[in-house]
Amino acid sequence: MAIELPALPYARDALEPHISAATLDLHHGAHHRAHVEEAARLLEGSGLAGLPLEEVVRRARGRLAEHAAQAWNHGFYWACLSPRGGGEPGDALAGLLARQYGDVSRFREEFTRMALGLFGSGWVWLVQRADGNPGIVATRGAATPLTGADTPLLACDVWEHAYYLDRQNRRAEYLEAFWKVVDWDAVAKRLR
Template sequence: MPVELPELPYSRTALQPHISAQTLDLHHGRHHRAYVDRVNAGIAGTELAEASLEDIVLGSQGSLFEAAAQAWNHAFYWQCLHPRAGDEPHGPLAERIARHFGDVQKLREEFNRAALAVFGSGWVWLVQHADGSLAIVSTRNANTPLTGTSTPLLACDVWEHAYYTDHQSDRAAYLRAFWRLVNWDFVASQLR
């Protein structure tokens, strides 16, 4: 069964003015689609042809891993965003953020520092470790916490294609837009 490009969980214009439809067309319609197409080409006729995308990420290496991890990372990233603006985390997620970071503002500051420190292309994640603690980690290129022991909760794509159309090379402006779109309900649903 081929891997499919997931539909966006909102319309292509829903994230405006923070992320434009033009950026979504490029980022989802072209970049994410290209990763999915590369995965399907790489698994055709192999034992991974019937595997889930997550299993392909966990069971591959080299260029197939890179394409599969990027496809998985992007599918996760789209779920982390929502057009509803102004929400804050609540319940158990808010309690854990307070315990591990102090408050949401401190989480954002630490997350932004990590995102601005990524040289070149990569991702920044809020993860939950096996002991229940929360942490911020960055990964380079296609790497993903999915291959480790931590559970991804929130992802921010810091590859230039995620923000160049809307913000040119101003990653800090993109991060300000990102925080206006974080889907805290999805983040909370990933807690273990």
């Protein structure tokens, strides 16, 4: 199976004013594309060609693993956002978050705290653990919960290219904007 750049699930300006078209052009059109193209190049002769991207991420090592993971992480991130996003999660997801964190507001605070505390580049994830409980995981670089036992539900890209054009080095402002475009329906559909 070929590794290809997925189309954005919305128009490039659909997340404005929270995330600009210029940021999407750079983030999706340059950064995500570069990971996809390099992963596709490295896939040749790896013995993993023909596998779905998720399986390449789970089985690959070295540079192929890094680029494949970044290709998958970015594709997942785009699917976590929507121009109709924001607001509150539905009952099942809200209940799960409330049982673990006290309420949805405290979940957001903890997620944001972890995103602000992640030194350098990486990702912050809402995951569902094998026991069904939610968790928040911060990963550095290209690391992804896809390679472990957790089920990724929501991803927030905290690499600078996700927000630098819009917010320069103000990650906190980016996180405020992120919450306004989270697609809670898509997140809830990933629950096991």
